[in-house]
Amino acid sequence: MTIAFDFTNMMAGALASGQGITESQFSNAQKAFSAAHAAVESQRASLGFLSLPTNEALLASTLAVADNARGKYTDVLLLGIGGSALGPIALRTALRPYAWNALDLSARDGFPRLHVLDNVDPLTIAAILSRLDLTQTLVLVVSKSGGTVETMAQYLIVRDALARAMDETRARQHIVFVTDPTVGALRRIARAEGVTTLDIPPNIGGRFSVLSPVGLLPAALIGIDVRALLAGAADMTQRAQSDSLATNPAGIFAVLQWVADTQHRRAIQALMPYADPLRDLALWFVQLWAESLGKIRPDGTHAGPTPIPALGATDQHSQVQLFMEGPLDKTVTFVAVSGRQNDGPIPSRHSDIPELAYLGGRTLGTLLDIEQRATAGALAARGRFNATLHIDAIDAWHVGGLMQLFALATAYAGSLYGVNAFNQPGVELGKNFAYAMLGRPGSDAARAEWDALPKPDPRWRV
Amino acid sequence: MTIAFDFTNMMAGALASGQGITESQFSNAQKAFSAAHAAVESQRASLGFLSLPTNEALLASTLAVADNARGKYTDVLLLGIGGSALGPIALRTALRPYAWNALDLSARDGFPRLHVLDNVDPLTIAAILSRLDLTQTLVLVVSKSGGTVETMAQYLIVRDALARAMDETRARQHIVFVTDPTVGALRRIARAEGVTTLDIPPNIGGRFSVLSPVGLLPAALIGIDVRALLAGAADMTQRAQSDSLATNPAGIFAVLQWVADTQHRRAIQALMPYADPLRDLALWFVQLWAESLGKIRPDGTHAGPTPIPALGATDQHSQVQLFMEGPLDKTVTFVAVSGRQNDGPIPSRHSDIPELAYLGGRTLGTLLDIEQRATAGALAARGRFNATLHIDAIDAWHVGGLMQLFALATAYAGSLYGVNAFNQPGVELGKNFAYAMLGRPGSDAARAEWDALPKPDPRWRV
Numbered sequence: 039m040t041i042a043f044d045f046t047n048m049m050a051g052a053l054a055s056g057q058g059i060t061e062s063q064f065s066n067a068q069k070a071f072s073a074a075h076a077a078v079e080s081q082r083a084s085l086g087f088l089s090l091p092t093n094e095a096l097l098a099s100t101l102a103v104a105d106n107a108r109g110k111y112t113d114v115l116l117l118g119i120g121g122s123a124l125g126p127i128a129l130r131t132a133l134r135p136y137a138w139n140a141l142d143l144s145a146r147d148g149f150p151r152l153h154v155l156d157n158v159d160p161l162t163i164a165a166i167l168s169r170l171d172l173t174q175t176l177v178l179v180v181s182k183s184g185g186t187v188e189t190m191a192q193y194l195i196v197r198d199a200l201a202r203a204m205d206e207t208r209a210r211q212h213i214v215f216v217t218d219p220t221v222g223a224l225r226r227i228a229r230a231e232g233v234t235t236l237d238i239p240p241n242i243g244g245r246f247s248v249l250s251p252v253g254l255l256p257a258a259l260i261g262i263d264v265r266a267l268l269a270g271a272a273d274m275t276q277r278a279q280s281d282s283l284a285t286n287p288a289g290i291f292a293v294l295q296w297v298a299d300t301q302h303r304r305a306i307q308a309l310m311p312y313a314d315p316l317r318d319l320a321l322w323f324v325q326l327w328a329e330s331l332g333k334i335r336p337d338g339t340h341a342g343p344t345p346i347p348a349l350g351a352t353d354q355h356s357q358v359q360l361f362m363e364g365p366l367d368k369t370v371t372f373v374a375v376s377g378r379q380n381d382g383p384i385p386s387r388h389s390d391i392p393e394l395a396y397l398g399g400r401t402l403g404t405l406l407d408i409e410q411r412a413t414a415g416a417l418a419a420r421g422r423f424n425a426t427l428h429i430d431a432i433d434a435w436h437v438g439g440l441m442q443l444f445a446l447a448t449a450y451a452g453s454l455y456g457v458n459a460f461n462q463p464g465v466e467l468g469k470n471f472a473y474a475m476l477g478r479p480g481s482d483a484a485r486a487e488w489d490a491l492p493k494p495d496p497r498w499r500v
Numbered sequence: 501m502t503i504a505f506d507f508t509n510m511m512a513g514a515l516a517s518g519q520g521i522t523e524s525q526f527s528n529a530q531k532a533f534s535a536a537h538a539a540v541e542s543q544r545a546s547l548g549f550l551s552l553p554t555n556e557a558l559l560a561s562t563l564a565v566a567d568n569a570r571g572k573y574t575d576v577l578l579l580g581i582g583g584s585a586l587g588p589i590a591l592r593t594a595l596r597p598y599a600w601n602a603l604d605l606s607a608r609d610g611f612p613r614l615h616v617l618d619n620v621d622p623l624t625i626a627a628i629l630s631r632l633d634l635t636q637t638l639v640l641v642v643s644k645s646g647g648t649v650e651t652m653a654q655y656l657i658v659r660d661a662l663a664r665a666m667d668e669t670r671a672r673q674h675i676v677f678v679t680d681p682t683v684g685a686l687r688r689i690a691r692a693e694g695v696t697t698l699d700i701p702p703n704i705g706g707r708f709s710v711l712s713p714v715g716l717l718p719a720a721l722i723g724i725d726v727r728a729l730l731a732g733a734a735d736m737t738q739r740a741q742s743d744s745l746a747t748n749p750a751g752i753f754a755v756l757q758w759v760a761d762t763q764h765r766r767a768i769q770a771l772m773p774y775a776d777p778l779r780d781l782a783l784w785f786v787q788l789w790a791e792s793l794g795k796i797r798p799d800g801t802h803a804g805p806t807p808i809p810a811l812g813a814t815d816q817h818s819q820v821q822l823f824m825e826g827p828l829d830k831t832v833t834f835v836a837v838s839g840r841q842n843d844g845p846i847p848s849r850h851s852d853i854p855e856l857a858y859l860g861g862r863t864l865g866t867l868l869d870i871e872q873r874a875t876a877g878a879l880a881a882r883g884r885f886n887a888t889l890h891i892d893a894i895d896a897w898h899v900g901g902l903m904q905l906f907a908l909a910t911a912y913a914g915s916l917y918g919v920n921a922f923n924q925p926g927v928e929l930g931k932n933f934a935y936a937m938l939g940r941p942g943s944d945a946a947r948a949e950w951d952a953l954p955k956p957d958p959r960w961r962v
Contacts, residue, residue: 042961042962043961043962044956044960044961045960045961046954046955046956046957046960046961048960049957049960051954051957052953052954052957119813119814119817120814120816120817120818121817123814124818135623135624135627136623136624136627140631141603156814157776157811157813157814158813158864158867158868159775159776159777159840159864159868160840160841160842160843160844160863160864160865161597161598161775161776161777161840161841161842162597162598162776163842163864164841164842165597165598165842169602184855185855186817187855187859187867188813188817188867190855190856190859191846191859191862191864191867193856194846194847194848194849194856194859194860195846195847195864197847197849198847198849222855223850223853223854223855223856226853227850227853244817284962285962286962287962290962305827305829306768306806313621313623314619314621314623314624315621315623321818324818324819325817325818325819328818328819328821328822328826329817329818329819329821329822331822331826332821332822332823332824332825332826333821333825333826334825340825340826340827340828341826341827342822342825342826342827344768344806344808344822344826344829344830346806346808347809349619351581351619351620351650352581352582352585352618352619354582354927354930354931355581355582355583355648355650355706355787355791355927356582356586356783356786356787356790356791357786357787357790357791358926358927358930359790359791359794359795359924359926359927360790360791360793360794360804360806360926361794361926362794362926362927362929362930363794363795363796363802363804363925363926364790364793364794364795364802364803364804364806365767365802365803365804366802367767367806368806378621378622378623379622379623379626380622380623380625380626380627381622382622384653384656384657385656385657385659385660386656387656387659387660388685388689391685391688391689392685392940392941392942393646393647393649393652393684393685394652394655394656394685396935396938396939396940396941397649397652397653397656397938398656400653400938401622402620402621402622402625402653402657403622405620405649405650405653405938406620406621408934408937408938409930409934411933411937412930412931412932412933412934412936412937412950413930413933413934415930415933415950415953416929416930416933417930418953418954419929419949419953420926420929462821463825464820464821464822464823464824464825464882465816465817465820465821465824467824467878467881467882468816468820468824468871468874468875468877468878468879469816469874471873471874471875471877471878472870472871472874472875473858474874475870475873475874476858476859476862476867476870477858478854478858479854479858480854487881488874488877491514491877491880491881492508492513492514492880493508494506494508495508495511495513495514498506498507498508498510498511499504499505499506499507499508500504500505500746500747500748500749500752
């Protein structure tokens with residue numbers, strides 16, 4: 039079991055036409071990385087995600103709730119948005135890729151299905167409520183702040199539906215909150231109504247919370263081996279003890295992306311796994327990287343590379359043309375998988391037709407692997423920065439390790455870019471404008487600012 | 501029924517701090533747009549997508565195949581990748597958003613479910629074959645070239661499964677090919693085995709093919725009103741007869757993105773619908789914009805903005821922080837929907853808790869609409885370029901109109917950027933490397949080039 043990171047194709051020696059990070063650029067970055075590593079270590083007490091892999095108390099409380107639910111429900115409905123949804127979705131897609139929504143309970147090994155409502159579209163909510171038997175459904179309400187507007191709106195609708203489907207005592211038993219231990223609306227309701235509640239430790243932000251009860255509870259409920267998930271993350275955390283760019287994979291990832299952006303103008307950074315189950319891992323990474331690093335620095339300048347999600351081989355027929363021939367503004371990080379489930383030979387047929395003849399006897403896993411290597415090589419041959427994370431299998435251990443690698447890399451990158459990776463001040467203005475329009479008390483200043491904005495100009499409408 | 505495009509927030513008058521396209525930049529672009537419009541009109545014979553909305557013969561042949569299948573199948577399995585998959589998926593998600601995979605045939609109004617295999621992951625293919633009853637399944641094999649390697653691999657596996665599930669005569673009746681009328685492996689097989697085949701006209705490339713049988717056949721099979729889809733597209737094509745930036749929405753979209761990129765360094769261009777059913781429309785757009793414009797110009801320079809997919813309100817909790825405070829390198833195009841299905845008031849509860857009190861009585865549609873306007877206003881207040889496409893409803897007419905708007909805009913943008921929007925030469929090298937590794941005959945030159953590439957360097961692996 040290992041996660042290997044090959045970054046040959048980020049380096050000048052492998053890339054065409056004078057492109058690539060030079061050896062001296064890389065070795066010179068060691069000093070900046072040592073400082074970033076020290077900064078993260080010094081904040082350890084306030085960066086709760088670092089200790090999640092070994093937080094036995096939090097795991098025990100999560101497993102107690104999951105155990106209590108065992109066998110009682112056919113479905114789990116998670117209400118949440120952003121960090122409260124992307125982690126659970128990524129885990130579900132990666133580790134229960136098709137079992138999770140099989141119709142037949144036995145095909146799901148007896149575990150419930152997990153539905154995640156990550157938006158407030160009325161069509162989606164109506165559709166899911168029309169399909170679920172709420173008497174067989176456990177509802178998870180997940181919000182770090184305990185008052186996220188979209189999650190509160192979802193909750194009011196689903197809570198009302200529960201109240202109509204069963205008596206009040208039972209309705210309260212069908213709900214679990216996952217939220218901050220002290221603040222927020224969910225905590226107040228939990229106290230008033232005696233709803234079971236799991237804590238998101240105060241020192242863990244939403245997008246760093248996948249290995250807290252935010253991700254672990256839904257994962258445990260649908261049969262994911264959460265101990266293996268944590269063990270993989272613990273192994274990566276251990277490797278990240280080192281502040282050497284010779285050994286710390288998370289540090290190397292952060293430094294390479296930072297040098298590529300700031301010294302080579304490669305500000306667009308794609309994550310491209312070659313495996314369907316890792317499709318949603320890329321979306322989870324996009325939030326982590328974008329919301330953590332897209333910031334105004336203390337000196338007023340704007341920082342932040344733009345992460346984009348991709349999927350191999352599918353995106354060879356979509357985004358790869360741009361990656362190959364567009365501006366020299368990107369990096370691509372592949373995830374390659376050596377051991378694939380359900381792989382078998384492609385049947386031979388039409389051996390007289392050249393487009394088919396050479397496929398017979400190959401496996402799809404081989405085809406995916408060859409396509410990944412071919413795409414990486416082609417990008418390198420055209421001076422395009424790329425790197426590959428190699429995993430042995432898509433299992434809980436490796437997925438936990440990958441997620442912790444990216445979380446650690448994000449923390450380091452915040453320090454390298456000179457921004458606070460753990461807040462999101464930029465979304466406040468839009469929130470406040472929405473509150474003003476919704477008439478939430480205390481929104482007078484935002485209302486005034488909103489009213490002062492230029493109005494739609496009919497000259498610029500068609 | 502209308503599609504309105506409000507681009508106030510792209511213009512200098514609305515944006516903070518000296519940002520935005522000036523009136524003179526916009527009016528100066530008229531000349532370039534007139535030339536682009538003339539170039540597209542002059543290529544009309546080779547740009548088949550322009551006449552798809554009124555191609556009655558192609559529609560009739562498609563509907564004949566769909567009518568013949570009526571009532572015979574519970575499931576449709578589409579094999580395809582890139583342009584052969586993204587259009588059908590976008591239509592399915594937009595126009596049969598939850599009905600398409602309802603378990604109950606009556607909840608689907610008697611229409612079959614549509615499954616799209618858009619990759620060669622063995623896990624996905626095994627899962628789907630284990631669930632489908634092939635005796636009740638129609639298999640569509642979609643490839644413009646008729647020889648796409650991933651689609652051929654899918655086909656060999658599914659064809660073998662069909663042969664095991666039924667006799668040969670019947671197996672051939674369970675397949676429809678959608679491909680070029682003259683060339684490619686599928687056409688050869690069709691002739692040899694008498695498989696029903698629909699044409700993709702030679703002058704229509706994969707990513708411009710959604711209104712050809714590529715999209716229309718699966719759409720018609722699952723109950724989408726394809727005539728309304730084409731009518732919406734025809735209306736937009738009609739509006740695009742004008743070469744005036746005062747009236748042609750597709751032209752305005754193309755010009756704004758091009759000016760934003762080339763004169764304001766806004767090279768990252770997000771499409772962000774505020775509606776779950778339009779989630780996959782953004783992925784379809786990403787292929788269209790990226791693969792068409794990401795090109796090497798005749799003078800050797802690299803062109804192409806980078807499109808990214810987003811979804812409101814969900815991405816307010818993911819990418820919007822970066823859009824607000826990251827580098828001034830983006831545009832955001834929203835899609836706002838005025839008429840939403842299944843909308844109703846949010847129940848009141850906990851009116852003593854501020855985070856919930858103001859929500860009761862509002863609808864989710866109102867919440868989404870307010871959040872879209874708030875986000876647009878907040879971006880503008882921070883100097884961030886954005887625009888909004890307003891549609892009355894998510895129905896076939898409006899979706900057809902949007903798709904044709906983007907297709908037309910892409911054609912214009914190709915001309916503005918000085919690239920050929922209709923080829924994809926950049927993916928050939930990776931394909932050839934893969935063919936070489938797979939041992940496809942005729943790959944000797946690629947094999948030699950592959951063998952000459954730098955090898956993985958153990959110094960750059962951890």
